[in-house]
Amino acid sequence: MAKVMTSDARKKDAREKIELGGLIVKAGLRYEKRALLLGLLIDATARIRGDEKERGRLLAIGAEALGHDPE
Numbered sequence: 423m424a425k426v427m428t429s430d431a432r433k434k435d436a437r438e439k440i441e442l443g444g445l446i447v448k449a450g451l452r453y454e455k456r457a458l459l460l461g462l463l464i465d466a467t468a469r470i471r472g473d474e475k476e477r478g479r480l481l482a483i484g485a486e487a488l489g490h491d492p493e
Contacts (some may be wrong), residue, residue, distance in 0.1 A: 448487065 449457060470477040
């Protein structure tokens with residue numbers, strides 16, 4: 423039973439990572455260095471913390487790129 427749960431959790435984790443990687447590709451950043459990608463994400467995290475206006479702005483850009491309303 424424990425193996426089944428572990429296997430399911432691993433599959434879910436792998437699927438989530440694949441989806442997140444897809445976002446990098448969709449943003450046009452596939453060939454950028456990993457250090458740059460991480461730097462972009464860390465910077466964005468710092469900018470959206472405590473700044474709801476910036477968070478909303480970026481959310482709107484992402485939602486438009488995905489073709490649906492913000493989630």
